Amino acid sequence: MLPTLGLLLGSAAGAANPSLSAVPLEAQVLFIGVVFLGTLLVSRFSIRIGIPAILGVLALGLMINIHVLDVGHSEVGKLHVFALALLLFYAGLKTDIQSIRGFLEYGLLLAVGGVAISTLILGTAIFWLTSSNGAGLAPGLSNTMPLGAAFLIAACLGSTDAGATLSVLRQVQRQVPERVRHLLEFESSVNDPAALILYSICLSVFTVTSSAGASLNSMALLVTVNTLRQML
8 A cells, every 4th residue: 555655645655666566456456546536526626716627637647656666668558458447447337328329330430430540640740750760850751750650659649538528528518419419428438449459550560560570461460369459
């Protein structure tokens, strides 16, 4: 518990820099729950004082002192996937099946297709405009960022932020038809998993193609396995 409290408050309890694997699973779940509860409280408070809720949540995230733990990239990835699973579970509990039954296919098409098109356009723009080391702008094809890196960055930015979208829809719900509002709420919740799956596909493709002796069959197998794993 102490490492978790030190992680949250940046206190001396976490000064020993323990590894995340040393923190009990119960404490990790408690920490994630406290963060979620904090985001709800900050959102309510931000709206009351006239500040966009998403800005309050971002400020809360900046206040969390993650550096008190010796956390590696793989451990951060596990926490990210676990937290995303909780968010999707919560979104599923709040989803009204009756409200989305009439446009389920349109919501999925809008979410998946929108993320794919956004990633393609943004990845092409990053590849064409950014220098090879990403330090500045260099339009053209003579000094470009690696194609894989450009599309990985684009996949991270390919989806809209669900919190910001829902916050805006709540403020203009009287001006937006109810059916359109439900469609946008559903799309904003689905496009994040779609972006995560697309990121996994891009990572698999460019990891395999960069390795020596990689065949088309091995690339297709790896992409398929990673896609099914992310969907599950």
